Amino acid sequence: MINDATPPLKAAIVPVTPLQQNCTLIWCTRTMKGAFVDAGGDLERLKAAAAQHGVTIEKLLVTHGHIDHCGGTGILAEQLGVPIEGPHPDDRFWIARLDDDGRNYGIEGRAFEPDRWLDDGDKVTVGDLELDVIHCPGHTPGHVVFHHAPSKLALVGDVLFQGSIGRTDFPKGNHADLIASITGKLWPLGGATAFVPGHGPMSTFAHERASNPFVADRVIAA
Template identity: 75%
Template structure:
């Protein structure tokens, strides 16, 4: 009798580690073939992130940033120096936010340190994690330089604070723009496909298809 074949490991694995008092979804993403990975939005609570490295055995090769808000990148500069790895993202229009991380850290009670990314990202760029390639999608509105990371082969995206289960990102911060955010979601994210599962910056995962059906801000029905 032939043993059933073991299904191949997915090319990309993900672990979500909520950090900071704002419970921001820091995401550890790694290539299962090489066990090389990246943290996306290392906002704080570095002890938790070190534990995730030890538990998974992943070698961190870079830190990725969706946007410049304190809960998403306050600790990124310090962590990059500790690990000796580069920082990629966000888009340079968020330089304004990164420049005020020290000030915002005091305001929100989060350790924030200004940093300069090794590489600013642009719409249409790609970033690599091990042997996996993620597409960069510039989605302004919540902040002007917000980017989304999309792994087409896995039908998976990390969207930061652009879109949530049942909600969308705030646009009442400086340089926010509500219509621009709606356009980013409907013109940049929806075309990626209803079957795409996404990790938002806060709260539970969802799919683009579910949000197109049920999200009271951007459902097809509400925008019709």
């Protein structure tokens, strides 16, 4: 029985692929409808996680077009009969090369066409939940972040990590854009906001502003 003490959103992190990418299962506790964010691979493990939590998957969300984040997304969408939303269309070229990248990385990958491309300021729904879409280019040009303000939770993909930031040496990566995305779009969400990165442990924006060697306030001010 859902009561006032039950949070509206729950999440479970399921590391997938040899690159240990954090696929996140998020769900609406009132409806038990959910979504996977960045279903990169290990699809049977993902389906088992949804079943374990009693969640019905209604869509797949994608932060960006790299193989470890969305190589399995098209396959899973087909298996479940659900739509794909994201990323921003500037990552179309990454998604188009998923088959080739899959072979190169030893990860099953299939190119796909999202049912909905996303842009800055868009909203996505999961059950009764509404998440804000924030376009955060730099790691890739079409990278987006999903933010659920009532839960103070952001799913940031490879923009920011605990103690690090995303790589910008990939095609169309841009270091200045990445720093601007973090400081101009993520920090204003509030220091108490916790985030799930694309790899590694969770952190908060306040912790990273205090200690991250790339984007801490003292580093940016220097």
